[in-house]
Amino acid sequence: MTELRTLLIRYDEIGLKGRNRKFFENCLYNNIKQVLSGLDDVRFRIPRGRIMVDTPSSLADECARRLAFVPGIASFSIGYPVNPDFEEMAALGIKLVEPSLRAEGELKFCVRTQRTDKNFHKTSPEINFEVGSRIMTALSERGLVVNIKQAEVVIEIEIGRGETVLFDHRTPGIRGLPVGCSGNVLSLLSGGIDSPVASFYMMRRGCRVHFIFFDNQPFLGRGGLDKVLKLSRILNRYQSRGRVYVVPFQDIQVAIRDHCTPENRVVLYRRMMYRIGQKMAQKIKCLALVTGESLGQVASQTLENLAAVSCVVPMSVFRPLIGMDKQEIIAQARKIETYETSIEPAPDCCSVFMPSRPATKSRVDRLERDETRFQWEDLMQEAMDNTEVIDLDSAKEG
Amino acid sequence: MIYLDNAATTPMDPEVIEVVEESMRRDIANSGAVYKIGLDAKKRIEKAEEEIASALNIPSTHSLIFTSGGSEANNLFIKGICFPDKKTAFLGLEHPSVTATLNYFSQFGNEPLSLLGFQKEGRLDLSEAVPVLNKNRVRLLCLSHVNNELGTVNDPLLVASAIKAGSPQTRIFLDGVQAVGKLFISSGTWSGLAGYSISGHKIYGPKGIGLLIYDSRLKLAPQIHGGKQQHGVRSGTLPTPLILGLAKSIRLAVERTEETQTHLKKLFHHLIEGLKSLSSRLPTFNLKFNSLTTDDVSLQSPAIVNFSFAPVEGEVLLHHLEEQNIFVGLGSACSAHSKEPSKILTGIGRTVEESRCSLRISLGRQNTINEIDRFLEEFAKAYENLYPAFKGKGTLD
The missing domain is CATH 3.90.1150.10 (Aspartate Aminotransferase, domain 1)
Structure with missing residues (x-):
């Protein structure tokens, strides 16, 4: 006989929302349903304040693995459904505590109960006592002691109307808001360490993130695109339904290189990327651009240069990493598992396009003068017309 | 498509594909099994070995070990006879599977001797290098037969005779991955060589198979332990289809x-x-x-x-x-x-x-x-x- 497990999924931030709460809950519920789709015999329930998933024990670990990628979840537990019977609860508690006992020394433990069914014949502290004392009787000789403040093992019991669930572990989720509840944004993805982290932060604030990549295959080969697709597939695990827009950028780069002041090149490239990004965002109904810029990290990321770039687009540009240092960004990149891919060697910006001394304090009037020296509107239109769209959910390798 | 990167790898010869495909369908048994279909596979592998030996004029003084490719053959031979403390030397222009293997010995206090100072047009200048090898009591000299980036040649006969005369305790290992099929290998070559490596995919053969040819008197320390296949030197079930494909590609390369x-x-x-x-x-x-x-x-x-x-x-x-x-x-x-x-x-x-x-x-x-x-x-x-x-x-x- 297959045993059943009940996954208890908790959300914190949504709980704070007022009248919109149902909307956020539905959003999270749909996202969870989506990540667990394809698993048979999974049943959902939504009692107040949590989402519960009933599943055969054989699928519980796989469900847990997938839930770890869902923004909006504060924590989750794999629970054991039991009858509201103290003997049965204690027996299960003993089974769960036993493996943690030490050969020598104490193990601190406690029982915590939450009772949403107020008709249950005992109060929460009484249940704690009934179950805890039975576990103690069985295991106190082997070093088990009760310690409510510093428990190393916590047996938790939730008694609801119709079901009782017992569990011993809370796995932290990635918190934040469920993807989709805030709308869509377009993230400029480069293949480096920063932009994937910035994209992730926006997903965690409830955005569905689409990606835009400025490609230069004639000079750099296909390695850069392959890497960006790999990164966006990793990121798409946190949201699904993302798309990558691949913009052929070589003609614009060549034009800027050949016609404009060398020191201004980098900022000019970025102004064109922002312009194309904004037009594309408008076209696909994204409400903002996202970049991985961090103040002062490289020449193009000084206050002056950021301002000189932002001013070309009438749209919000979000830079979640602006105040972070490189080590913090790297730590986060490791957590979301993009770091190893980001550091794979791939051509990023070819030396032929980079000036030897990029300007750190560009002046907008000079940039505008440079931009009169080539037909940027035409080149931009051409790049947009030739943009390739890759759907990240489709199995097809891009 | 114009493919001009044949030193990286070569397209498989249709005749070789045919041999490999046929064997994949036919030779289902483990060549170590004692029933007849296993013995049949074993016989085919032995025939392939004979075919290779005859194509390359390898005398009975030398043994063959099939590996996963050139890199493994280089590792197996160099580590197999020199690890950890035998003195080694190299020109410094070899493929990384040779240079990195030798440099790995440095971790154990055994720095390989670099002969880059005696490099001339991408080859080893023997007249100057041999006395140095002798003076340093070098036990193994590793060279490319044909350099993988430059195509420059260290002629095995010339190297062997100079070493024999001037530094007799030094054995010679040649990485032959880029040589087979482009240069002739005469039967007299082998007596001067302790080891030689070949890779299938550089000669229109399958990827994932290589060959180490080595002096049978040497005792190689195994790098992969297991079921003691291939004289116990390189364990692992033999990939019959790849071996037959390698034999075919060597024969075609030599004939042509x-x-x-x-x-x-x-x-x-x-x-x-x-x-x-x-x-x-x-x-x-x-x-x-x-x-x-x-x-x-x-x-x-x-x-x-x-x-x-x-x-x-x-x-x-x-x-x-x-x-x-x-x-x-x-x-x-x-x-x-x-x-x-x-x-x-x-x-x-x-x-x-x-x-x-x-x-x-x-x-x-x-x-x-x-x-x-x-x-x-x-x-x-x-x-x-x-x-x-x-x-x-x-x-x-």
Whole structure:
């Protein structure tokens, strides 16, 4: 006989929302349903304040693995459904505590109960006592002691109307808001360490993130695109339904290189990327651009240069990493598992396009003068017309 | 598509594919099994060994070990007889599967002796190096038969006779991955060699199979332990289809050596003359050959032409050629995990800029004069197109 497990999924931030709460809950519920789709015999329930998933024990670990990628979840537990019977609860508690006992020394433990069914014949502290004392009787000789403040093992019991669930572990989720509840944004993805982290932060604030990549295959080969697709597939695990827009950028780069002041090149490239990004965002109904810029990290990321770039687009540009240092960004990149891919060697910006001394304090009037020296509107239109769209959910390798 | 990166790998010969496919369907049994279909597979492998030995004139003094490729064969032999404390030497221009293996010994306090100071045109200058080997009591000298980036040749007969006369305790190991099928290997070669490696996929054979040929008197320490296949030196079930495919590709390569050599020399000559005439036509094209331009196959393999053209970066040119469906190699290959150019071109005295601004054209028997002409034409176009962007940039490092 297959045993059943009940996954208890908790959300914190949504709980704070007022009248919109149902909307956020539905959003999270749909996202969870989506990540667990394809698993048979999974049943959902939504009692107040949590989402519960009933599943055969054989699928519980796989469900847990997938839930770890869902923004909006504060924590989750794999629970054991039991009858509201103290003997049965204690027996299960003993089974769960036993493996943690030490050969020598104490193990601190406690029982915590939450009772949403107020008709249950005992109060929460009484249940704690009934179950805890039975576990103690069985295991106190082997070093088990009760310690409510510093428990190393916590047996938790939730008694609801119709079901009782017992569990011993809370796995932290990635918190934040469920993807989709805030709308869509377009993230400029480069293949480096920063932009994937910035994209992730926006997903965690409830955005569905689409990606835009400025490609230069004639000079750099296909390695850069392959890497960006790999990164966006990793990121798409946190949201699904993302798309990558691949913009052929070589003609614009060549034009800027050949016609404009060398020191201004980098900022000019970025102004064109922002312009194309904004037009594309408008076209696909994204409400903002996202970049991985961090103040002062490289020449193009000084206050002056950021301002000189932002001013070309009438749209919000979000830079979640602006105040972070490189080590913090790297730590986060490791957590979301993009770091190893980001550091794979791939051509990023070819030396032929980079000036030897990029300007750190560009002046907008000079940039505008440079931009009169080539037909940027035409080149931009051409790049947009030739943009390739890759759907990240489709199995097809891009 | 024009494929000019045959030193990286070669397309499989249809005849070899047929052999491999047939064996994949037929030889289902483990060649170590004692029932008849297992014994049949074993017999086929033994026949393949005979076929290889006869094609390459390998005498009974030498044994064969099948490996996963050239890198494993190099590792197996070098570690198998020298690890951890036997004194080793190398020229310093070998493939990383040789240099990195030897450098690994340094962790155990056994630094390999680098003979880069005795490098001459990409080869080992024997008259100067041999006394040094003798003085340092070197037990194993590792060289490429044909250098993988330059195509320069260390002639096994010359190396062996010089070592025998001047440093008799030194054994010789040659990485032969780039040599088979392009150079003749006479029966007299083997008596001077302690070990020699071959890779299937460089000679129109399957990827994932290689061969170590070594002096049977040597006792190799196994690197892969297990079911004691292949005299206990290299455990693991033998891949019957790949072995039959390797045997077929070696036989075809050897049988066609003369024909291949003549063909390659023609292409080699055409390419070199084409590049020279391009450089006289294009004043900005600063041509510098890294490989030799001689057609003397005892000095230079006709399969490889390596040249520099500072200041235009090799990788950018490579991608421009790629757009035209022409595939070439970098003159100084970056390894899979670093963007630094390999040490081979700087090892023969080129600057870092010249190393980056280089390409390696490696020719195969399927290439044609027309393809070389197409390459020259597209190279010239790309070069003229790119030169203005690199001009005046000075050094790129």
